[in-house]
Amino acid sequence: xxxxxxxxxxxxxxxxxxxxxxxxxxxxxxxxxxxxxxxxxxxxxxxxxxxxxxxxxxxxxxxxxxxxxxxxxxxxxxxxxxxxxxxxxxxxxxxxxxxxxxxxxxxxxxxxxxxxxxxxxxxxxxxxxxxxxxxxxxxxxxxxxxxxxxxxxxxxxxxxxxxxxxxxxxxxxxxxxxxxxxxxxxxxxx
Numbered sequence: 001x002x003x004x005x006x007x008x009x010x011x012x013x014x015x016x017x018x019x020x021x022x023x024x025x026x027x028x029x030x031x032x033x034x035x036x037x038x039x040x041x042x043x044x045x046x047x048x049x050x051x052x053x054x055x056x057x058x059x060x061x062x063x064x065x066x067x068x069x070x071x072x073x074x075x076x077x078x079x080x081x082x083x084x085x086x087x088x089x090x091x092x093x094x095x096x097x098x099x100x101x102x103x104x105x106x107x108x109x110x111x112x113x114x115x116x117x118x119x120x121x122x123x124x125x126x127x128x129x130x131x132x133x134x135x136x137x138x139x140x141x142x143x144x145x146x147x148x149x150x151x152x153x154x155x156x157x158x159x160x161x162x163x164x165x166x167x168x169x170x171x172x173x174x175x176x177x178x179x180x181x182x183x184x185x186x187x188x189x190x
């Protein structure tokens with residue numbers, strides 16, 4: 001089995017090079033978004049940033065980390081298994097922390113869509129990553145596909161959340177009674 005995992009990884013190299021490159025670039029762009037929020041003087045508390053913007057950076061960084069783990073020259077499967085499980089555990093902790101900050105937010109109260117897309121989906125995704133790390137021991141083929149799916153979900157989720165922030169900056173901030181920056185960008189009608 002160990003030989004199967006190690007010999008299968010090279011066929012995933014191109015996938016993870018693409019995912020890792022995208023995650024790295026998108027992480028940098030998220031820093032630009034945060035700089036725009038600060039430059040525009042949009043009122044936001046640290047809780048909102050920790051609940052909505054920081055998790056987006058974590059999604060991109062963990063997608064980059066997964067790509068690095070999967071492209072590393074492993075000679076034993078348990079190294080991949082342990083690395084992915086630790087990354088998944090960190091993601092679970094991060095998602096729970098973001099949920100806690102969102103619930104304690106005073107500037108913006110997340111609606112159902114925000115709770116699902118900023119807390120629920122990430123929590124499930126990181127649980128899948130943690131489980132995939134464990135699955136490498138008994139079902140490496142399923143684990144490989146699960147890790148690939150998690151990587152794509154992290155990228156798509158991060159893109160969606162970053163777009164949400166950008167649309168808030170571009171449109172939402174000009175509206176009366178708009179939501180907090182870094183939130184889902186939903187605009188409340190006057």
